Amino acid sequence: MTTPHLTDSRRPPGSEAERTGIPFGRLLRTELRKLRDTRAGTWLLVAILAVTPVVVAVMVVVADPKDLTYEEFVNFTQTPQKLLLPVVGILTVTTEWSQRTGLVTFTLEPDRKRVLLAKAGATLLLGVLVLGITFSSAAVGNLLGTTLRDGDGSWSFGAGGFLDISVVLLAGLMMGFAFGMLLLVSAPAIVAFFVLPNLSSVLFNAVPALEDAGSWIDFNLALSQLYDHGLTGEDWLQVLTATLVWVALPAALGAVRVLRSEVRSG
Secondary structure (H helix, E strand, C coil): CCCCCCCHHHCCCCCHHHCCCCCHHHHHHHHHHHCCCCHHHHHHHHHHHHHHHHHHHHHHHHCCHHHCCHHHHHHHHHHHHHHHHHHHHHHHHHHHHHCCCHHHHHHHCCCHHHHHHHHHHHHHHHHHHHHHHHHHHHHHHHHHHHHHHCCCCCCCCHHHHHHHHHHHHHHHHHHHHHHHHHHCCHHHHHHHHHHHHHHHHHHHHHCHHHHHHHHHHCHHHHHHHHHCCCCCHHHHHHHHHHHHHHHHHHHHHHHHHHHHCCCCCC
């Protein structure tokens, strides 16, 4: 007696027939393309790519020769990226609502969790690319400083330095992404990103009773330790705690909002 073929409705869960949706690689490529689809996104990416060599050139010309070291070049080149990258992270999410593209996106891929993962992945890939540009541009600047200005030319930085600066840039980038999910509107998210951490810093500095807690919760203070390099175990715990408060918590709340929010076509 032959075994009857299973119909589609009787195939076991997880079978090939039930694996619907766009391949994740295609989703990731789509989200990478969306980073430059809007005018704001395009100009931000242009600014990120253009500002680094400008900073390097200015340093080579005006900095004191003793300050022309690889570490100083990294510190200066990462400063504008620290301000611009989070805005890209915010727009990665909010443009789906402001440009009314969310209805199309979530119709083509109904599983919003996969879309959010693709957006997060695209945002992190951009961050890694910018890190590469920052570190390589700093190296070029250090060589130019040594050649043209007889600069110090020190290369002392170490693996710890690369890790510290990477954490600073990527944590800020993902904080922007989290605020974008939480608020879903570009302008309020950008304002909240730049204002709220600074207000918390003022609060922790102004109230003596909160000063000790500030080391664990104040995002600006926690990340500022990374510029000194050689953090202790307690320092890293403070960085982790502040990141949980300012990145992980808004990201979790924002993800819930994205998953539950109604998307309108107009």
